[in-house]
Amino acid sequence: MSLIQPRTLKGFRDYLPEAMIPRERLIDTARRVYRSFGFAPIDTPALEYLEVLTGKGSDETDKQLYRFQDHGGRDVGLRFDLTVPLARFAAQHIGQLGTPFKRYHIATVWRGENTQRGRYREFMQCDFDTIGTTAVAADIEAILVINDLLAAIGFDKFTIHVNNRGILNAVLRQLGLADQSTAVLRALDKLSKAGWEKVEAELCESAGASHEQATAILDFSQLRGGCDEVLSAVEPMISSDADGEAALKRTREMMHAVSSAGVPDHRVKIDVSIARGLDYYTGLVFETTLDDLPGIGSIASGGRYDNLADLYTKQQLPGIGGSLGLDRLLSAMEELELIETSQTTAEVFIPLFEASRLGDYLKLAARVRAAGIGCEVYPEPKKLGKQLQYADKKGFKAALIAGGDEFANHQVQVKNLGTGESTTVALTAEAVVKELMRVLS
Amino acid sequence: MSLIQPRTLKGFRDYLPEAMIPRERLIDTARRVYRSFGFAPIDTPALEYLEVLTGKGSDETDKQLYRFQDHGGRDVGLRFDLTVPLARFAAQHIGQLGTPFKRYHIATVWRGENTQRGRYREFMQCDFDTIGTTAVAADIEAILVINDLLAAIGFDKFTIHVNNRGILNAVLRQLGLADQSTAVLRALDKLSKAGWEKVEAELCESAGASHEQATAILDFSQLRGGCDEVLSAVEPMISSDADGEAALKRTREMMHAVSSAGVPDHRVKIDVSIARGLDYYTGLVFETTLDDLPGIGSIASGGRYDNLADLYTKQQLPGIGGSLGLDRLLSAMEELELIETSQTTAEVFIPLFEASRLGDYLKLAARVRAAGIGCEVYPEPKKLGKQLQYADKKGFKAALIAGGDEFANHQVQVKNLGTGESTTVALTAEAVVKELMRVLS
Structure with a gap:
């Protein structure tokens, strides 16, 4: 049997742990900040009726749509943004949800773009909107969200242009x-x-x-x-x-x-030249730049609109929303060295020094986890050097090392993998966790 | 212009906040537990070359595949599980990643299933695997992950059948x-x-x-x-x-x-009748049932396999993995009343009692958020009763109420929206946060 070539489609990406860990961290931060203002999560299907998607889009988005017929012969398409699905969603559910309705939506969208422009065909959007109110308080809040979000990510010098x-x-x-x-x-x-x-x-x-x-x-x-x-x-x-x-x-x-x-x-400047597209926005518009990297363009943008869902309902739904540019932000963070790279999500590594002690290592790991510290036990009794090499490559911060002597003395070595220093402590959950806290702090 | 009917495709779902909030919480818990064992996140494209997807699938999954030609005339399909993409991913990147490689992957998959069987055509999978080792330690760890995961979700009485x-x-x-x-x-x-x-x-x-x-x-x-x-x-x-x-x-x-x-x-029982499919697994197999709801079937399953990626590489990649049944778990949790329903992600509500004080309310909210407590300011100066009705419907737990008198006396009312009780405290961040902590605890 001949092998199938393992490859991804042009314009699509695999995320390895080293790229995915900071990505998840950024998404977590966005969610935490959105939630702190009372925005609630929603999700909508990746696939929609084609007529729902082509209703509002421009000629350009129509051309980029991934579209096909499903098993039932329906014309369907993959969403190309989160605004059209929000409009459809709001038209369908706003009676039940009531207004003002504040939602965030972090999800993947697809566009069959020309990849020569350095664009991807699959990417994630990270939107928040307040629907059903024309109040200036909602406009103000959008600016506060952007400010808190960038500060929470770790940026200090940025400008919100309104x-x-x-x-x-x-x-x-x-x-x-x-x-x-x-x-x-x-x-x-x-x-x-x-x-x-x-x-x-x-x-x-x-x-x-x-x-x-x-x-x-x-x-x-x-x-x-x-x-x-x-x-x-x-x-x-x-x-x-x-x-x-x-x-x-x-x-x-x-x-x-x-x-x-x-x-x-x-941090907030008036810039009368900002328009953000030609038709959609009707009031406040904003863009955000990093003072140290203005050239990458806006990393968080949005504005106020009069009528979100006029294609799907007669109910007028004004609103205000914004969107975080995840990919741009991540490359900016990389360039500004704001990303700590690591291939592991756990901080503590336990080598399987003596195979017959597996149960003891597992028990020790369970105790470390119970204290809220991630901990991985190496599964194979390879030479200690090999195991520590693995720990080093992955980016673990500390190791708990115990062999026959340590177990006999009811002790364990806590090794700082950054500095190489080791301390020997009693083999109790309390002593181990205390020393780990010190090393990891 | 006639309206487009706002609707979702059969077998696809919108998630409103009330459904999405517990879903996000469950996914967060899974991620936290996977990470605590050192599993690292990855992601792969939703769209893959059709030949990658049809290589390993059964006739049934082949029939259910959403497939089409993309803009470049390539035959492509939407992934129907996360195992085939993992196999393709591992074949492509394992040299760079090294072994053992521990990953989790929480992502959406699509199957054009017969919805009469109560199945959805879009759903989320929540997998973890350790690849590149035959060590029994990895098998043991899979069982520990399932145990910790269900305990972290809040289950006490469950059985892992191995x-x-x-x-x-x-x-x-x-x-x-x-x-x-x-x-x-x-x-x-x-x-x-x-x-x-x-x-x-x-x-x-x-x-x-x-x-x-x-x-x-x-x-x-x-x-x-x-x-x-x-x-x-x-x-x-x-x-x-x-x-x-x-x-x-x-x-x-x-x-x-x-x-x-x-x-x-x-909690862990041997059940010699469990086989879990006919071909794929070669060693340990496991399923998990809730003791109070055995009828819903397994909510977390998996097993050991000899060779993950033989379609894409000659390198033999043994491994062990498991998967959490999100939808089943959520309906079980609903049935067992383990889900606290709420439509808001913030706990504290500030009515806009006096429109001219908007800046003061926003400042107060910012201070509450700085203490790690989510806080929403109502955007319109409606009657207080109307605003509190909104807070009640959404499920806020406390309100901070301040009108002219309170501001004059530099005070604020902290209202427990569950019990209706109110306490008046000084309008300082310290006093407000302290009282909120008491009310929310």
């Missing part, structure tokens, strides 16, 4: 460019890459702006800084626009509340 | 039925449902056993009880069979070590 689509729209109205907003935003989006002159040209050509209008937009898009500073500069530009005034007021209220809730002012 | 395929095979050899082992095991498997007479008839008809042989097999299959008792009864039946003797010796060693590692003897 904007309100209402301000942007009011400025465009004032400039007489409300009807060209899509073309204007598309052009502005290229500013950091294409540069001022090219964007100015595009604004004139594609969006039909005059030279004056284009300059005004570009000047506006450069506004940055602290809350009062930027908002005071914007105010005169939209002074006669009621919606714009409301957006300004809401933004000011949000910024002050975020500050009084304890977020350092320098 | 057997060794080597004993079964030796008995069949002694009876001259080695060549009919598949037919014999298939018949024996029906004993609990079909009854003695029908199985006896099938043994004679399908397996070609004589009346005497059939009676001997059935008598043998009834052996139960403590280790020494059962093994002593089995011993004379296989006394001249070297492989059988070895399996007996190994089983005895395992039982004694499990006992000396601290597992109560009554």
Whole structure:
């Protein structure tokens, strides 16, 4: 029989323990922070009716959909994000759930993307949303979640860039460019890459702006800084626009509340150029960058929308949500050396020094585990050096070594595998755990 | 525009918070226990080359496979279990990983099953395996994992039924039925449902056993009880069979070590009728039942195999593994009222009593969270009664209530939402957290 080649599909990845352990840790942190604000977990099927998935997606996501016919001849597809399933889910269950409804959803999605762009075809999303309220308190909370989340992961220097689509729209109205907003935003989006002159040209050509209008937009898009500073500069530009005034007021209220809730002012900046896509968001929008690695782009983004599920229900469901960019965060953490690599989840290693003592080693391990410390017993009575080599490769932090002499004296060696130091202690759960706590601390 | 009907595919489920919260808790417990023994997490793609998936599966799993052609015209399929992906993964990476390799894998699998049998087409598996060692220590550890896992979930009365395929095979050899082992095991498997007479008839008809042989097999299959008792009864039946003797010796060693590692003897029973499938397992096999709900079947099963990945590599990879039946466990826990239902992940609720105080409520919430206690602020200034109704429905345990009077006096009410009792404490992080700890304990 010829062998089948063991391989994964292009754009798909195996996660070995060394990659999976920090991944699980990051996901755990996200869950813990989401939960601390009262967001509750949900899950939805990976497979949905095709019509549910293609309803809202763009042409691009439609093209990337993994779609097929199931055993019953139904047209089905693999979800390509968690927002469309949330909309379907909310339309179906919101009566039972009630509002406001706060959920998080951490799950895999699939897109048949062009892998040449360094994208994967299977990746995990990590979303939180508050549905069924237009309250500014929910907007504020989204910013607090992002702040707590990045702090909990271990970041200190990051910036949350916020904007309100209402301000942007009011400025465009004032400039007489409300009807060209899509073309204007598309052009502005290229500013950091294409540069001022090219964007100015595009604004004139594609969006039909005059030279004056284009300059005004570009000047506006450069506004940055602290809350009062930027908002005071914007105010005169939209002074006669009621919606714009409301957006300004809401933004000011949000910024002050975020500050009084304890977020350092320098972490939250107003950036009027942020739009985040062209159609979906209607109020607050935000992106987050790492001050030490701004080039990797936003690692946590989101915004407020007026109507989540209009394709599936007549009930209007406004909401606010955000999403953590897991893969980007992990590569950033790697680059910033924030990841402690290890191939084991347990800290303590017990070599099987004397095969006839297996029961004793197992009993000792059980006692260490009962104290909340992970502990692995090597299964084979190989030479001690070999076993310790394995422990070293895997990244264990301490070893409990006991041979005939130790057992005879009712003792055990506690070895710090980092420093190589050993201490001999009495073979009791209390003494062993106490010394392990010292070594592992 | 007509609405798209929001619905899930037949055999697929949405998990609302009330179902998802205990599910996440159970998965967390499994991970914690697996990790405490040094098992490390891995993940593999949901989609694999079709040839990888169809290589080992039975005709039944092949028929149930969700398969299609991807954008590149490749034949692909959704994984139907985690064992085939583990085999492919091990063949591909074992050189880098080294042995013994201990992994857990908790992930979704898909099978286009007939839903009339009450089966779902999407479900989660929760596996652990030790690969690359034939040591009995790894067998013992599998039993210890199951014991710790069920105890950690909260079960006290459960039984782990163990057997060794080597004993079964030796008995069949002694009876001259080695060549009919598949037919014999298939018949024996029906004993609990079909009854003695029908199985006896099938043994004679399908397996070609004589009346005497059939009676001997059935008598043998009834052996139960403590280790020494059962093994002593089995011993004379296989006394001249070297492989059988070895399996007996190994089983005895395992039982004694499990006992000396601290597992109560009554929890682990030898049950010579357990075979667990016909081909795959070669040594230890085990199943686990809840003493209060034996009818739901095994909630944690597994066994030892000689060669995991022979379809993908010439390297022989023996191993031992087990799997937790999540869905079964959850319905058992529901039936035994072991699940505390709640729709929230946070314990403390802060009503937005005075809208102008939002910043103060947010600051208070941040302090509660900093003490490790989840806390949600209601986003809208509705009537207090309405807000508390929401808190009650969601299952919050305590509320922090502060209006104008309280703020003026620098105080806050801590309300136990279970008993309705309230205490007024100073509006400092220390006093509030201390009182919350008391209420929540």
